[in-house]
Amino acid sequence: MAGRAGRYPPEYRxxxxxxxxxxxxxxxxxxxFExxxxxxxxxxxxxxxxxxRRGDGLTTEARRELSRLKRDNKRLRVERDILKKAAA
Incomplete structure (x- = not known):
């Protein structure tokens, strides 16, 4: 099971x-458990x-939302750069 983060399902954890x-x-x-x-x-x-129980970190849901927002931000920047080049 080598590879990426999140490879163990929540039920296993x-x-x-x-x-x-x-x-x-x-x-x-x-x-x-390996x-x-x-x-x-x-x-x-x-x-x-x-x-x-702890307040010193992001919840799993907040981490997912942050990742989604970063992905969207990156996509929007690429689109903006494409439009800038097309307009020039």
Whole structure:
């Protein structure tokens, strides 16, 4: 499963997150579930942000919206540049 971010479905992430919250170490979970210790720590942190337990990050929904807006902004800049060249 090598590749890009987001390769593990949310359903897969739930179990290691709950076990980590119950006191299991990220190291033992990494050996059992495959992702690295840091990945499991990141999942727990993101789940805490999404559920309002932490306030020091963007929720998953806010991250998606930010990505969408950046993509739209990039597309609009390209379109603007094309129109500038066509008008010149």
């Amino acid at each position: 739930e179990q290691p997150v709950e076990l980590a919250r119950a006191g299991r170490s990220p190291g033992s979970l990494a050996r059992e 992702p690295s210790e840091q990945t499991i720590r990141n999942w727990v942190r993101q789940a805490d942000v999404d559920e309002g």
